[in-house]
């Protein structure tokens with residue numbers, strides 16, 4: 001099967017900056033531009049994906065220990081969109097208080113009247129989506145938020161297995177499109193994801 005050709009994305013990252021961390025809607029920055037949020041299990045690679053898209057190594061903090069991101073973090077991209085790094089769910093070792101806060105915190109974000117164009121839902125390429133991923137998808141659907149499924153850590157499986165895994169994950173989540181295959185290590189998939197995000201934000205340059 002021929003690989004999908006991905007057009008080169010012309011979108012220089014002139015400015016990528018952390019704006020603020022929030023736990024409640026009153027703390028969010030003004031909803032004055034399109035935004036994209038990154039959601040998924042703890043440790044799946046949300047912050048790593050955000051950094052790779054913005055070509056910054058340590059803008060969003062990452063960690064081998066799950067539960068690194070515990071607040072809703074807003075990043076400005078070229079003054080024209082926000083990337084929103086959400087805390088991860090579903091990791092038992094995260095303190096109970098933080099686990100209990102996750103639902104209301106993220107629900108508060110999704111319920112806020114923001115210019116949210118898509119929620120990037122990340123799933124580890126080695127894992128079958130569990131109840132939490134399915135709940136998240138149902139929840140996004142209820143909110144009318146459009147998901148963009150990305151399978152992460154593609155470098156952890158052989159090239160020949162990647163597409164099959166991506167298709168299986170997509171099917172398990174009930175989506176028709178094959179999820180985008182991404183690796184923060186190799187950068188595979190970056191252009192395709194960025195292209196999608198620019199399109200939904202109305203920022204693609206022709």
Ligand code: GTP
Pocket residue numbers: 040041042043044045046047048049061062063064065066067068069070086087088089152153154155156182183184185
């Ligand atoms: P929380 O903030 O805890 O919810 O985690 P997160 O989803 O933001 O994950 P993070 O980006 O911090 O990455 C977690 C770990 O996975 C780190 O050790 C990363 O280096 C590693 N990681 C992330 N993406 C990839 C990838 O594509 N390939 C490999 N091999 N490792 C990755």
Ligand code: MG
Pocket residue numbers: 046047048061062068069085
């Ligand atoms: Mg994180």
